[in-house]
Amino acid sequence: KIYQRVPVLIREARGKEAEHNPWGISFMRMFDMSNDSHLFKTCQELKQEGYELNGSDFVSNSEKYVRLYEAKMINLYNHRHGDFSDAQEGGRAHILPRIPIDRLKDIGYKTSSYYWVPLSDVMDRSKLDGGFFIFRSINNSANARAFLGAVAPYSGVGNSAVVVQTTVPKRKENALWAAFSSIVFEYLIRQKLGGTNINFFILKQIPVPGPDTFDEIEIEFIASRVIELVYTADDMTPWAQSVGFSGAPFEFNPSRRAELAAELDAFYAKKYGLNREELRYILDPSD
Numbered sequence: 001k002i003y004q005r006v007p008v009l010i011r012e013a014r015g016k017e018a019e020h021n022p023w024g025i026s027f028m029r030m031f032d033m034s035n036d037s038h039l040f041k042t043c044q045e046l047k048q049e050g051y052e053l054n055g056s057d058f059v060s061n062s063e064k065y066v067r068l069y070e071a072k073m074i075n076l077y078n079h080r081h082g083d084f085s086d087a088q089e090g091g092r093a094h095i096l097p098r099i100p101i102d103r104l105k106d107i108g109y110k111t112s113s114y115y116w117v118p119l120s121d122v123m124d125r126s127k128l129d130g131g132f133f134i135f136r137s138i139n140n141s142a143n144a145r146a147f148l149g150a151v152a153p154y155s156g157v158g159n160s161a162v163v164v165q166t167t168v169p170k171r172k173e174n175a176l177w178a179a180f181s182s183i184v185f186e187y188l189i190r191q192k193l194g195g196t197n198i199n200f201f202i203l204k205q206i207p208v209p210g211p212d213t214f215d216e217i218e219i220e221f222i223a224s225r226v227i228e229l230v231y232t233a234d235d236m237t238p239w240a241q242s243v244g245f246s247g248a249p250f251e252f253n254p255s256r257r258a259e260l261a262a263e264l265d266a267f268y269a270k271k272y273g274l275n276r277e278e279l280r281y282i283l284d285p286s287d
Helices: 043-048 119-125 170-180 183-190 200-204 216-230 234-242 254-271 276-283
Strands: 026-028 052-054 057-059 064-069 116-118 131-136 149-153 161-165
Touching: 043 057, 064 119, 116 119, 131 170, 131 234, 149 170, 149 234, 170 216, 170 254, 183 254, 183 276, 216 234, 216 254, 254 276
Parallel strands: none
Antiparallel strands: 026 161, 052 057, 057 064, 064 116, 131 149, 131 161
């Protein structure tokens, strides 16, 4: 029913048919953890070279180093899911400890990465302003969700996460990020995955409502909720401004966030054409 109603994200060209990519979407692996490792520096190395920590960046007179995001650092609508400073002895932990809520409630709290990369190299690879949506291309089978993505500040991104770019206006992009984060999208992608890797060819074949199917009232409904879920720290201020929001960051309130996400889930269930019983089946097939 969903595939009959909603087109796939990208319908690739066949014969005389041109590619159909209404979001103008593209995927980028920004930094390869092996091939680009010569660009990476740890906190200790930067301090030894005279760099000083300013917020989440290391700066000197000649260069700025920004965080290198890895998949384990993000979760659904949360760019502060993992902090390498919490890892035992600052090591390369496979799974990072859960960040306490009281720290997440602090809008000035910024997570630390294991590596930092030159801002100039990030700018050479991506011209996106403010921040961008990234998702885990390699997931942990123990996670409740198979597809996990978040809007992250402008920074480096390792190849365990993928940067998503579009050609639509920044505020309208929120409708795509919310679709990716919805429970219906999660249900659809679980039907395709054979393991923990999310390959591009799988993602391209998942139905996603096109940008022209959203009217202005719907965009405002979505954007107001996505902004509140994403903008919980001041390192996301440039992104918030890029989508037209000029207020202060929102409190990281778990119950409020659950309510906002549920409202978006219900909206997208209707957008996908599901009725109440069909959504109940997705939520709990045994019920």
